[in-house]
Amino acid sequence: MKQQSMLEEVKVEEAVGMVLAHDLTQIIPGQFKGRLFKKGHVIREEDIPALLSIGKEHIYTIRLEAGYLHEDEAAFRMAKAAQGSQVELTDPHEGKITLKAAIHGLAKIDKARIDRVNALDQVIMSTIKTNTVVAPGKPLMGTRVIPLIMEEAKIAAVERIAADGDGPIVEVKPFRKLRAGLITTGSEVFKGRIQDKFGPIVREKLAALGSEVIEQRMAPDDSDTIVREIHRFLHEDRADLILVTGGMSVDPDDRTPGAIKQAGARVVSYGTPMLPGSMLLIGYLGDVPVMGLPGCVMHDPYTSFDVLLPRICAGEEITREDIMEMGYSGLYGC
Ligand SMILES: Nc1nc2c(c(=O)[nH]1)N[C@H]1C(S)=C(S)[C@@H](COP(=O)(O)OP(=O)(O)OC[C@H]3O[C@@H](n4cnc5c(N)ncnc54)[C@H](O)[C@@H]3O)O[C@H]1N2
Numbered sequence: 001m002k003q004q005s006m007l008e009e010v011k012v013e014e015a016v017g018m019v020l021a022h023d024l025t026q027i028i029p030g031q032f033k034g035r036l037f038k039k040g041h042v043i044r045e046e047d048i049p050a051l052l053s054i055g056k057e058h059i060y061t062i063r064l065e066a067g068y069l070h071e072d073e074a075a076f077r078m079a080k081a082a083q084g085s086q087v088e089l090t091d092p093h094e095g096k097i098t099l100k101a102a103i104h105g106l107a108k109i110d111k112a113r114i115d116r117v118n119a120l121d122q123v124i125m126s127t128i129k130t131n132t133v134v135a136p137g138k139p140l141m142g143t144r145v146i147p148l149i150m151e152e153a154k155i156a157a158v159e160r161i162a163a164d165g166d167g168p169i170v171e172v173k174p175f176r177k178l179r180a181g182l183i184t185t186g187s188e189v190f191k192g193r194i195q196d197k198f199g200p201i202v203r204e205k206l207a208a209l210g211s212e213v214i215e216q217r218m219a220p221d222d223s224d225t226i227v228r229e230i231h232r233f234l235h236e237d238r239a240d241l242i243l244v245t246g247g248m249s250v251d252p253d254d255r256t257p258g259a260i261k262q263a264g265a266r267v268v269s270y271g272t273p274m275l276p277g278s279m280l281l282i283g284y285l286g287d288v289p290v291m292g293l294p295g296c297v298m299h300d301p302y303t304s305f306d307v308l309l310p311r312i313c314a315g316e317e318i319t320r321e322d323i324m325e326m327g328y329s330g331l332y333g334c
């Protein structure tokens with residue numbers, strides 16, 4: 001097998017661009033004792049005076065043979081291969097680069113390709129979960145190689161995997177500003193027996209993603225009224241999203257799922273394998289999403305609505321498969 005590198009004694013003036021083979025310590029009596037340069041450091045022109053000042057006229061370096069990369073360069077090539085839109089890279093540090101969100105948006109991370117890269121051994125892509133809402137600066141992925149000197153062939157393999165898919169491995173999708181129509185059902189709210197608690201919460205959740213509730217309309221537990229309000233939001237207000245709250249379970253007065261179907265929606269799923277939020281309905285009227293929101297959205301901080309809303313705001317269409325996949329790791333409470 002070809003030797004990956006060799007230890008070489010070189011004059012410091014000739015060491016620029018070479019890789020330091022071990023840590024170098026500086027001692028200034030009474031003031032400082034510690035590492036001046038770390039093993040693996042690539043020596044720069046400006047390091048020469050500092051090296052000479054600690055009495056080093058010669059140092060051991062590792063010469064990179066053709067076909068081998070320093071850990072920083074290897075990590076950089078991996079990070080570049082994974083980087084999609086609205087993703088920024090940090091500088092390499094100890095062979096690690098972090099990919100960070102450039103905007104507030106929805107992180108999209110391709111698990112299948114991440115798994116293929118991590119199966120290569122000695123190269124690492126460590127990520128957060130796909131479909132996470134991220135703020136600017138939020139770390140999305142760390143890339144690192146394990147040895148100080150890395151075979152280039154392995155990094156080329158990472159690059160081939162990264163190119164073998166639809167779109168990048170990591171990107172952040174921006175949120176669109178959706179105009180949502182909100183219909184609150186429940187005769188107890190409609191008749192003023194209790195005060196509405198759904199409106200403020202739904203408004204807040206939409207606002208947090210840059211969207212808005214254009215109007216909230218109250219409806220009694222009456223299918224025809226709910227259908228009429230859905231059609232008004234769809235045809236008159238041209239809402240981008242229609243949300244119907246309450247009446248989602250099994251009581252005789254729970255009219256919402258029936259009314260959404262009666263309005264002509266193609267129901268993707270009534271019932272979501274996540275707790276809380278299992279009674280949520282999602283469907284489409286043309287390309288306008290319509291959702292039935294169960295009572296728990298009012299009082300539980302994280303439900304199936306919080307999983308699906310960011311994806312809808314990022315312009316994604318929710319499929320039956322998306323719903324199915326929410327069950328695994330979807331148990332939060334209830
Ligand atoms: N036998 C079953 N019972 C329940 C089931 C089930 O599968 N089988 N599912 C439970 C789950 S999970 C949830 S979540 C709730 C779903 O509730 P609904 O969406 O049907 O909500 P409502 O019955 O309309 O109301 C529940 C509760 O909340 C009050 N409410 C409703 N809207 C408002 C509002 N806008 N402001 C303030 N308060 C509101 C309402 O008065 C009720 O007290 O069902 C479980 N049960």
Ligand code: MOO
Nearest residue numbers: 277278279294296
């Ligand atoms: O839908 Mo309940 O929607 O699981 O708390």
